[in-house]
Amino acid sequence: MHRVKSTLQSVIFPDVCEEGVSQDQEYMLIEDHGGEGKRKIRFHDYHEIYSIPGLYEHLFYERLKCQSPQTISKMMQEELQGGPMDASDLVVLDVGAGNGMVGEELSNIGVKSIVGIDIIDEAAEAANRDRPEIYEDYYVADLTQLPEDTRRELNDKQFNCMVSVSALGFGDIPPLAFAEAYNMVSTPGLVAFNIKDEFMSTEDSSGFSRLIDRIIDAEVFEPAAQHRYMHRLSMDGSPLYYVAMVGTKNADIPTEWVE
Numbered sequence: 001m002h003r004v005k006s007t008l009q010s011v012i013f014p015d016v017c018e019e020g021v022s023q024d025q026e027y028m029l030i031e032d033h034g035g036e037g038k039r040k041i042r043f044h045d046y047h048e049i050y051s052i053p054g055l056y057e058h059l060f061y062e063r064l065k066c067q068s069p070q071t072i073s074k075m076m077q078e079e080l081q082g083g084p085m086d087a088s089d090l091v092v093l094d095v096g097a098g099n100g101m102v103g104e105e106l107s108n109i110g111v112k113s114i115v116g117i118d119i120i121d122e123a124a125e126a127a128n129r130d131r132p133e134i135y136e137d138y139y140v141a142d143l144t145q146l147p148e149d150t151r152r153e154l155n156d157k158q159f160n161c162m163v164s165v166s167a168l169g170f171g172d173i174p175p176l177a178f179a180e181a182y183n184m185v186s187t188p189g190l191v192a193f194n195i196k197d198e199f200m201s202t203e204d205s206s207g208f209s210r211l212i213d214r215i216i217d218a219e220v221f222e223p224a225a226q227h228r229y230m231h232r233l234s235m236d237g238s239p240l241y242y243v244a245m246v247g248t249k250n251a252d253i254p255t256e257w258v259e
């Protein structure tokens with residue numbers, strides 16, 4: 001077993017290398033300093049992870065070397081360079097915003113107006129607790145079942161940019177929620193997201209491969225940059241590859257494409 005002391009608790013990775021564990025089943029054991037025993041938390045149990053200050057950062061960034069928020073904000077910065085808009089002109093909807101890691105990176109490149117949305121309360125609470133200056137507003141809502149007043153408020157923000165990092169697929173954000181958020185962005189608008197490389201293949205069952213092909217073919221989305229990179233390490237130390245895309249929204253995604 002690998003064992004690391006964080007400032008908070010012991011975070012233990014079980015020895016499962018030989019069995020292999022799929023990305024959405026990876027887990028750790030958390031040991032309280034009080035020695036009350038070990039608690040198993042899956043990496044996808046975000047509500048539990050966000051509730052423990054520093055655990056998300058320790059797990060995904062210090063231990064597993066996640067590079068996604070930096071990779072995508074750098075790609076956005078490159079895309080903005082030489083274009084008509086500055087980072088400070090962007091009004092961003094951060095979809096699956098979690099505890100604000102992406103918002104923080106966007107803020108570092110000069111974005112001033114960022115609204116977060118996530119499906120769980122613990123994400124909003126953690127963003128407020130750990131990065132209180134980043135989001136202008138933060139909504140807890142399911143994008144597949146948006147209450148009318150939330151939809152109206154979001155539309156009133158007049159987003160010209162949408163970002164979604166490490167939140168598509170895996171039982172997280174489905175194509176319908178992606179389309180809902182995408183359609184809240186003005187045309188033309190800047191859109192940036194990443195997705196596990198497997199979800200871009202024709203065998204993918206999440207629906208994203210088909211949707212991404214379709215929006216590109218129909219020029220609803222025009223990629224300006226595409227980059228395959230190591231998103232993070234898996235629990236057994238092997239790299240997990242994602243594809244990041246930054247480009248222009250030219251039109252809304254027709255609802256029937258995601259129904």
Ligand SMILES: C[S@@+](CC[C@H](N)C(=O)[O-])C[C@H]1O[C@@H](n2cnc3c(N)ncnc32)[C@H](O)[C@@H]1O
Binds near residue numbers: 143
């Ligand atoms: C891996 S975390 C990524 C968080 C953040 N974007 C980052 O890069 O650190 C995925 C996030 O997507 C959120 N999520 C999952 N399903 C969602 C949905 N249907 N609508 C909005 N957020 C969702 C989860 O609650 C979680 O906070």
